[in-house]
Amino acid sequence: MLRRMDAATDLGPLLAAVAHGDRAALRAVYERQAARLFGVANAILRDRDAAADALQDAFLRIARRAGQYDPARGPAEAWLAAIVRHAALDAVRARGREIPTDDPALGDQPVEADALERVAASAEGRRLRDCLAALEEKNRTGIVLAFVHGLSHAQVAARLDLPLGTVKAWIRRGLLRLRECLA
Amino acid sequence: MIPADPEARDALAAEYALGTLEAREAAEVARAVERDPDLAATVARWEARFAPLTALATPEAPPPDLWSRIEGALDPAPRVVARRWLDGWKLGAFGATAVAAGLAAFLLLRPAPQPQFMTVLLTDREQPAWLVQAEGGDIRLSSLNTRPAPPDRALQLWALPQGAAAPTSLGLIPHDGRLTVRPTTIRPSPGMLIEITLEPPGGSPTGRPTGPVQFIGRLAPAIRS
Numbered sequence: 384m385l386r387r388m389d390a391a392t393d394l395g396p397l398l399a400a401v402a403h404g405d406r407a408a409l410r411a412v413y414e415r416q417a418a419r420l421f422g423v424a425n426a427i428l429r430d431r432d433a434a435a436d437a438l439q440d441a442f443l444r445i446a447r448r449a450g451q452y453d454p455a456r457g458p459a460e461a462w463l464a465a466i467v468r469h470a471a472l473d474a475v476r477a478r479g480r481e482i483p484t485d486d487p488a489l490g491d492q493p494v495e496a497d498a499l500e501r502v503a504a505s506a507e508g509r510r511l512r513d514c515l516a517a518l519e520e521k522n523r524t525g526i527v528l529a530f531v532h533g534l535s536h537a538q539v540a541a542r543l544d545l546p547l548g549t550v551k552a553w554i555r556r557g558l559l560r561l562r563e564c565l566a
Numbered sequence: 567m568i569p570a571d572p573e574a575r576d577a578l579a580a581e582y583a584l585g586t587l588e589a590r591e592a593a594e595v596a597r598a599v600e601r602d603p604d605l606a607a608t609v610a611r612w613e614a615r616f617a618p619l620t621a622l623a624t625p626e627a628p629p630p631d632l633w634s635r636i637e638g639a640l641d642p643a644p645r646v647v648a649r650r651w652l653d654g655w656k657l658g659a660f661g662a663t664a665v666a667a668g669l670a671a672f673l674l675l676r677p678a679p680q681p682q683f684m685t686v687l688l689t690d691r692e693q694p695a696w697l698v699q700a701e702g703g704d705i706r707l708s709s710l711n712t713r714p715a716p717p718d719r720a721l722q723l724w725a726l727p728q729g730a731a732a733p734t735s736l737g738l739i740p741h742d743g744r745l746t747v748r749p750t751t752i753r754p755s756p757g758m759l760i761e762i763t764l765e766p767p768g769g770s771p772t773g774r775p776t777g778p779v780q781f782i783g784r785l786a787p788a789i790r791s
Binding site for chain 1: 576577580581583584585586588589592596607611613615616617618619620621622623624625626627628629632633635636637639640759764775776777778779780782
């Protein structure tokens with residue numbers, strides 16, 4: 384049976400096949416998503432070898448947990464990216480988040496206003512962009528740095544030159560505002 | 567400690583999804599998500615809210631040998647539950663031994679007519695969750711210490727004969743976890759895939775599984791003593 388399977392919407396059925404132990408389906412998921420997901424891991428780890436290890440770890444988790452993917456809870460891309468991010472974050476935590484925060488490549492793109500335009504490719508993305516834009520700038524920057532680059536509270540505090548306690552409270556308040564705005 | 571207060575749980579789920587929790591807290595949430603469907607749903611909502619931000623990471627081709635590394639890591643101990651049951655009872659994987667021992671104890675306690683085919687459906691942590699037995703044209707499901715479905719969802723049982731394109735619904739699983747059906751369009755046979763999915767109340771609206779597969783196994787000939 385031949386049919387086009389290039390659309391992102393086909394990831395759901397592929398994951399259902401992965402849940403049945405279909406390794407060809409896992410490979411199809413990999414081929415469609417590897418470049419995007421490797422980028423996600425590398426933005427956090429900023430080390431290609433470590434990002435490859437994290438992506439491998441993530442695909443083993445995907446093989447194991449594909450049956451848990453529930454389309455009612457969101458798109459398959461989001462589910463896959465979350466697994467990759469957590470695999471990368473686990474690696475970062477295991478080495479004590481020693482990645483220097485003064486890396487000039489870090490966060491320069493995300494903090495630019497026009498970078499947020501890239502987020503707005505979908506309706507959900509536009510809503511998120513608008514809600515992030517409504518936050519105070521340091522608040523928004525903290526959330527974006529934490530999500531995209533895996534910075535801890537302490538690293539966000541160092542980068543924004545703010546006390547740790549302030550950053551924790553700001554991020555928590557920002558998350559509450561985001562939830563209200565996106566509701 | 568995972569808090570009970572909904573606001574505190576939501577805040578914890580948000581920070582977990584954002585990635586700012588310390589290693590110990592993050593590991594605790596990751597474990598809790600496995601057994602707490604409400605927390606899992608809260609985390610999933612936050613992951614979906616943040617998901618568009620992943621567009622800020624620049625896509626980049628991974629090393630060319632990465633897929634073969636992944637495939638190699640999958641090979642020695644396939645962790646996908648379905649694969650374990652593809653090969654029936656003969657394989658010697660570590661989990662199967664424990665399951666077979668549990669099953670033997672279960673059968674000793676119940677000297678019922680021996681079924682022709684059976685399988686044990688495992689949880690994602692490889693704990694036995696359901697016993698499926700087929701005798702004549704009947705398929706009988708019994709719960710082995712299964713946690714109930716979330717309040718707003720139903721568990722639906724499906725059978726997929728080998729070579730069939732789509733699974734056949736065997737019905738919704740009652741709260742007591744016991745169900746015996748005699749499907750009219752299919753007959754139990756070795757290799758038949760049995761699965762349980764999470765569906766909206768009243769069952770799948772489409773006649774095909776729409777929710778995630780919760781448990782899965784393949785019918786194999788029962789061991790006759």
